[in-house]
Amino acid sequence: MLLDFFFRIRDAGIPVSVKEYLTLLEALRLRVAKESVDDFYFLSRATFVKDEALYDRFDRAFGDYFNGLESLPDDFLKNIPEEWLNKQLELSLSEEEKKLIESLGGWEKLMETFRQRLEEQQKRHQGGSKWIGTAGKSPFGAYGYNPEGIRVGQAGSRNRRAVKVWDKREYRNLDDTVELGTRNIKVALKRLRKFARVGAADELDLDGTIFSTAKNGGYLDLKMVPERRNAIKVLMFFDIGGSMDDYVRSCEELFSAARTEFKHLEYFYFHNFIYESVWKDNRRRNNERIPLGQILHKYAADYKVIVVGDATMSPYEITYPGGSVEHFNEEAGSVWLKRLLDVYPKAAWINPTPEARWKYHESISLTRELVEERMFGLTLSGLEKAMKQLAK
Amino acid sequence: MVDRFSGTKDYVAGEDLMMAVNAAIALQRPLLIKGEPGTGKTMLALEVAGALGRPLHQWHIKSTSKAQQGLYEYDAVSRLRDSQLGEESVKDIKNYIMKGPLWEAFQSEEPSVVLIDEIDKADIEFPNDLLRELDRMEFFVYETKELISARHRPLIVITSNNEKDLPDAFLRRCFFHYIQFPDKETMGQIIDVHFPGIKKQLLQQALEVFFDLRETPGLKKKPSTSELLDWLKLLLAEDIPIEALQTSDQRKSIPPLAGALLKNEQDVHLFERLVFLNRRSERA
Numbered sequence: 197m198l199l200d201f202f203f204r205i206r207d208a209g210i211p212v213s214v215k216e217y218l219t220l221l222e223a224l225r226l227r228v229a230k231e232s233v234d235d236f237y238f239l240s241r242a243t244f245v246k247d248e249a250l251y252d253r254f255d256r257a258f259g260d261y262f263n264g265l266e267s268l269p270d271d272f273l274k275n276i277p278e279e280w281l282n283k284q285l286e287l288s289l290s291e292e293e294k295k296l297i298e299s300l301g302g303w304e305k306l307m308e309t310f311r312q313r314l315e316e317q318q319k320r321h322q323g324g325s326k327w328i329g330t331a332g333k334s335p336f337g338a339y340g341y342n343p344e345g346i347r348v349g350q351a352g353s354r355n356r357r358a359v360k361v362w363d364k365r366e367y368r369n370l371d372d373t374v375e376l377g378t379r380n381i382k383v384a385l386k387r388l389r390k391f392a393r394v395g396a397a398d399e400l401d402l403d404g405t406i407f408s409t410a411k412n413g414g415y416l417d418l419k420m421v422p423e424r425r426n427a428i429k430v431l432m433f434f435d436i437g438g439s440m441d442d443y444v445r446s447c448e449e450l451f452s453a454a455r456t457e458f459k460h461l462e463y464f465y466f467h468n469f470i471y472e473s474v475w476k477d478n479r480r481r482n483n484e485r486i487p488l489g490q491i492l493h494k495y496a497a498d499y500k501v502i503v504v505g506d507a508t509m510s511p512y513e514i515t516y517p518g519g520s521v522e523h524f525n526e527e528a529g530s531v532w533l534k535r536l537l538d539v540y541p542k543a544a545w546i547n548p549t550p551e552a553r554w555k556y557h558e559s560i561s562l563t564r565e566l567v568e569e570r571m572f573g574l575t576l577s578g579l580e581k582a583m584k585q586l587a588k
Numbered sequence: 589m590v591d592r593f594s595g596t597k598d599y600v601a602g603e604d605l606m607m608a609v610n611a612a613i614a615l616q617r618p619l620l621i622k623g624e625p626g627t628g629k630t631m632l633a634l635e636v637a638g639a640l641g642r643p644l645h646q647w648h649i650k651s652t653s654k655a656q657q658g659l660y661e662y663d664a665v666s667r668l669r670d671s672q673l674g675e676e677s678v679k680d681i682k683n684y685i686m687k688g689p690l691w692e693a694f695q696s697e698e699p700s701v702v703l704i705d706e707i708d709k710a711d712i713e714f715p716n717d718l719l720r721e722l723d724r725m726e727f728f729v730y731e732t733k734e735l736i737s738a739r740h741r742p743l744i745v746i747t748s749n750n751e752k753d754l755p756d757a758f759l760r761r762c763f764f765h766y767i768q769f770p771d772k773e774t775m776g777q778i779i780d781v782h783f784p785g786i787k788k789q790l791l792q793q794a795l796e797v798f799f800d801l802r803e804t805p806g807l808k809k810k811p812s813t814s815e816l817l818d819w820l821k822l823l824l825a826e827d828i829p830i831e832a833l834q835t836s837d838q839r840k841s842i843p844p845l846a847g848a849l850l851k852n853e854q855d856v857h858l859f860e861r862l863v864f865l866n867r868r869s870e871r872a
Contacts, residue, residue, distance in 0.1 A: 215760045219615060226614045229607070238607035246759035248622060248766035386752070406664050414671060 201261055205244055208257035212244045219243050233262065385457040387583035397422050429460035431495055431540070435505030436465045436478060443548035446574050447504055450546070454502075462495065468509045469529035470536065471520055488532055492539045500586045501536060501543035504574070507563040508549060514562050533566050543567065544582040548574040591640045599628065599635040600770075600777045608765035609636060618722050618744040620759070623767030625749060626812030632767075633703035633745040642743070643700045647689040653710045655717030658688040659727050659736075681731050690721060694738040702744045708751040715758040723761055770813065772799060782817055783824065793833035794820060797843045801850075806858055811849040819848040 202217050220243045229235035237258060245254045397420035404419035411417075432454060434447060454461055464474040464486065473485040512519040514529045537543055545563065547554070551573045554560045564571045570585055572578040593609045595601040601609070609632075612619035621629045637644035647658050667684040670677060677683045687695075693702045707715060721727045722744060726737030746762065748754065770778060772795055779791060798819070802810050811819075822845045832844050842863055843849070850856045 211756065213760055219617065223611050223615055228611045228614045234603070235607060238604040239611055241604070242608035242611055242763040242765055246620070246754075246762070246764045251766065402665070406668065409668060416668075416672070 204261045205257050208253050210250050210254055216243050385453055399423050426459055429499045430458045431499045431501045432463040433503045434465050437467055439506050439508050446548055467522055469513050470532050471525045471529055497539055499540055501540040503545045506549045507560045508557050509559045511558045511562055530566055542586050544586055545571040546574050546582055547571050593636050593639055596635045596639045598781055605765055608763050612763045613743055616741040618746055618762045620746045620762040620764045622748050622750055624769055624812055626814035627767040629747040630705055637701035645689040645693045646703045648705045649707055649710045651709050655714050658690045660688050660691050661686045662731050693742040694736055699740040700742045702742045704746045707746050708748040715754050790830050793830055797833055807855050808852045815849050822848050
């Protein structure tokens with residue numbers, strides 16, 4: 197029962213388990229939903245979907261399942277061959293119904309109306325008219341013509357309101373591939389936490405005190421521990437200027453979120469690609485450069501590296517000595533990036549360009565190869581993946 | 589007879605929300621509620637308890653909350669102190685066990701409602717520590733070697749602001765509902781419930797200003813239902829004439845008492861700048 201539906205939802209990428217499926221069946225047995233598709237939609241959504249970011253996906257899958265045709269191209273309906281429809285109708289009708297059809301003016305007339313209705317239905321798809329609402333009264337609905345996949349009578353008034361609910365796809369903008377404000381970034385960065393007690397012991401250790409007091413025969417023996425802190429250490433490298441100007445805002449948000457989230461954060465700037473030196477202050481980038489070698493020696497290997505850049509440039513800037521657009525670099529950018537990654541095994545590259553565009557830039561593919569596929573989009577889900585990867 | 593919830597006179601619930609609540613009541617599973625701040629997540633538990641006539645046990649979660657605190661706490665420090673003072677009560681450990689909201693609910697003579705508010709504030713492991721308790725509705729008190737199991741499975745309403753992900757195992761046991769921000773029509777109903785006597789025209793204008801303001805791009809915190817209700821209260825108290833709202837319609841001026849709607853200094857600045865730009869472009 198409803199197994200097909202269950203698997204359709206799973207295929208749509210919503211993580212439903214058998215437990216939820218059984219819950220839904222039980223709820224149906226208890227008649228929580230009262231035989232309307234609307235109710236069933238709300239019930240199955242409350243049971244299956246546990247994250248509002250997935251509502252949209254669920255709506256689409258639900259619509260797919262119940263409207264068969266929703267995912268077919270628009271002009272499909274127009275091109276249904278006539279004989280095929282005739283045959284289908286004939287097959288699915290009983291003798292009695294056929295007589296009824298005769299009384300309505302025979303096949304010819306019926307088919308004409310049928311095609312008219314189909315056309316009208318097309319219009320509803322674009323603008324929304326009330327064809328479906330009146331479908332319950334249409335001859336096609338009344339004859340119980342129930343084609344798997346042809347939406348004719350099946351979307352009768354019974355479904356109408358429910359169709360409206362998921363057709364609206366109200367939750368579209370909650371899909372987690374879109375970027376949101378600083379606060380959300382902070383939440384994503386929170387995944388990268390490792391609490392440790394280091395430093396001066398200035399907090400009362402209650403459990404330790406009780407334990408040692410008990411051991412002490414009831415005489416108070418105070419124990420202290422250091423405060424719990426996030427011990428994660430992070431080095432961030434930001435690409436600045438040029439093609440990155442489009443992403444300044446999202447990078448700023450990421451930066452300010454990272455600043456408050458990580459106590460041990462060091463940040464540096466570079467242009468287009470990492471070469472032998474980076475800088476900390478953009479205004480004095482020409483005279484206050486920090487050699488990368490110095491960074492590699494200064495910060496221990498337990499630092500995690502996050503590079504933020506669009507990696508969109510000429511491939512020469514990565515692979516060839518002297519390829520940089522700003523200065524003559526004696527060693528290629530790829531060599532320097534490799535050195536950086538050798539010292540810091542935990543690294544991620546965060547790329548603000550939309551993931552769909554990555555494959556069109558050779559330099560992005562090159563960089564992805566260099567960072568061993570650890571490139572993530574600057575979206576919430578991308579950041580979360582990046583943090584998971586760094587926390588491993 | 590299974591109880592059904594269908595909104596109350598003080599709380600407007602959508603059909604989808606009612607379905608989620610009723611499913612949770614019928615199947616006696618926890619209900620997880622998410623939504624923008626100020627859309628009435630916490631209110632829901634209060635209203636459901638009121639509508640069903642069940643007692644409500646509230647448990648507000650903080651970043652320091654432990655799952656154990658919902659069940660019971662063993663006040664070792666008091667006992668330690670009492671033992672140093674030689675009090676009589678020290679001999680019975682029961683005197684130092686303090687019942688948490690879940691214990692209270694499990695012991696309740698009638699079915700009750702438990703609100704676990706803002707579960708995402710707690711440590712990441714918090715929900716995992718409650719799995720068995722929420723599933724079987726029972727727990728073991730190690731100090732007194734008692735098994736506490738629920739007389740009636742309470743309806744558990746959990747709210748979350750999405751600050752942390754909840755573990756899958758936990759989610760699988762819950763019904764879930766996301767309270768969508770209400771549209772104009774629903775908002776009208778909500779206001780009707782709170783201010784029954786409000787003038788229709790004023791309401792219309794106020795709603796337009798409110799939704800306009802929500803549409804302002806780049807706002808750090810969009811005003812929510814609770815802010816709108818506060819604002820209306822102020823408008824009524826100050827007896828602002830409708831005309832004052834009508835002019836602000838075109839984003840040419842700042843609506844009266846905007847401080848109730850915009851609570852972030854940056855947002856206020858942004859809004860003022862937009863108004864200024866609009867005015868200037870009109871003059872040009």
